[in-house]
Amino acid sequence: MARSKVGLGSGARFADYLSTGLLARAFPAAIINEELDAHHCNSERVRTFPASAVVYYTMALSLYSEAAYEAVFAAVAQGLAWKDHQPVAPVTVVNSAISKARSRLTWKALQAIGRRCLLPLARPEHAHAFFAGYRLVAMDGSNVEVPDEEANVQAFGYPGSRTGQAGYPQAQCAILTECASHAILDAELGPYQQAEWEVAAPLLRRLTPDMLCMDDRGFVGYAHWQAGLQTGAQLLWRMPKSLILPVEQLLDDGSYLSQFYPSARARRKRINGIAIRVIEYVLPQVPKSEPMYRLVTTLLDAQEAPAQDLAQLYHERWEVELVFDELKTHLGQRRRVLRSKTPELVRQEFYGWVMAHYAVRWLMYQGAAQADIPERTVSFTATVQLLRRTLPQSGAIPPCAPKTMVPAAV
Incomplete structure (x- = not known):
């Protein structure tokens, strides 16, 4: 029919x-x-x-x-x-x-x-738009289904599933978003099997020295951090707890200064380290929260950016999750989003x-x-x-x- x-x-x-x-x-x-x-x-x-x-x-x-x-x-x-x-x-x-x-x-x-044309919209007077004079932006990734055509399968691939192959091929996307306005400032699209941080890496070029960029664990790596640092932007990223970050100086607010090394060998020889500040905290009143959260930042001065303020600020990163909901649910009308x-x-x-x-x-x-x-x-x-x-x-x-x-x- x-x-x-x-x-x-x-x-x-x-x-x-x-x-x-x-x-x-x-x-x-x-x-x-x-x-x-x-x-x-x-x-x-x-x-x-x-x-x-x-x-x-x-x-x-x-x-x-x-x-x-x-x-x-x-x-x-x-x-x-x-x-x-x-x-x-x-x-x-x-x-x-x-x-x-x-x-x-x-x-x-x-x-x-x-x-x-994808320019920041928030102004200094807007709530949740800036911290210590820096514009708040965040990065995140998601997947989108595309039509089941052979060319799309070859370009993007299928995701795996417990029962084998999923129904539609999928592409992986990453976006850089202004937290206050939900305005997308840049976006990248790649194959489903490509590493999330590889798809997102080009977004770092859009950072500017007046920005504070927040990121999740899936994007953190030495090369990724170094690329973000070179833009002049400030960074506040969540870091895996498994990464060894030695305490070099304990600060009054409970955070500490450390060095981010590209490898265990570099850490042993103390070469090519990047100065970072580490903030570790728990959320005992939040159901199903993790045993510990770890953030790393380029904001080394605890007086300028207290640890508690940064921990609270990091939750503004979840605004980017709402952007994907807007894209897929409200703009995409709950359908398979891309149809080409x-x-x-x-x-x-x-x-x-x-x-x-x-x-x-x-x-x-x-x-x-x-x-x-x-x-x-x-x-x-x-x-x-x-x-x-x-x-x-x-x-x-x-x-x-x-x-x-x-x-x-x-």
Whole structure:
């Protein structure tokens, strides 16, 4: 029995600030075209579906994850179809034309667009955004299912299971997130069998000296720590209890200074050590807590960053777990998240998914700032639903956009 194609449904009136171009404000057309040119995949002639529109379409795929490709294209086309500031009827295209348009892109162009546009949103006055003047960011990883196509299997692989092979191939992803805003600042995608820290390693290049980066045990290694240190950022990472960290100086707050060595041999010879501070604590009042938690940090001064403050601060890292819930449950609508049938298009869709999430978070933060309300009181789910209802009627993806992000009025 043939599967019915799913449409978008009817929508309500769009808020005024969205009609000025949400996606193009967060991802300006000028930047998109510059990166498309740099990656040699921009449209060389006038097309019904130019390359810049394909980028916005790739973002919209995540907003309408249950809709047919043609229906998503119609939503994008209506946003693009403006002439003399008046809406005109968009053309209709078939699925094969959409696939051909997507094949002219490259995922590296979308990644580059993201790296220029995925900017921190939090300001110093925002709660839980900074510590000792450093912007709080966190890294984490997860897995996403992709369609069971031979090319995807070869590129990403199957996860194992107790009964053998799992149902769908999976890719492994890692994200760098601003804790306060949940804005994704960078993302990487790799094969399922690749080590988690290898997938995440390129994210360290996005750290800046004004950041404090928190990380979990799965990412910690000497080379990884050294790479983070070289960015000038401060680090607060959880460390396995099995790693030998000799006490060199006990501090008044119970933490101690130590050296992080690349190997047991280097530790014996005391060469290539990196100065770190170790914080070990227990959570006796928390059910099912571990016997001991160990954090290591580049913040060596216990007066500037007391151990108790850092232990409490580390739990802000769990905000990145909520980001994956937003991506998979609320934006992905609890379905198999990525639906493209080739590795190239899977990667394109992944970065479109990340950028769509950022657009929602950008809108939430701008709206909260204009309304003078706490940003964490704005509903992610309600904002996504608003976008889904109204994007087709909004002109939210205009053919021209400001070169810089301008706060939207609520």
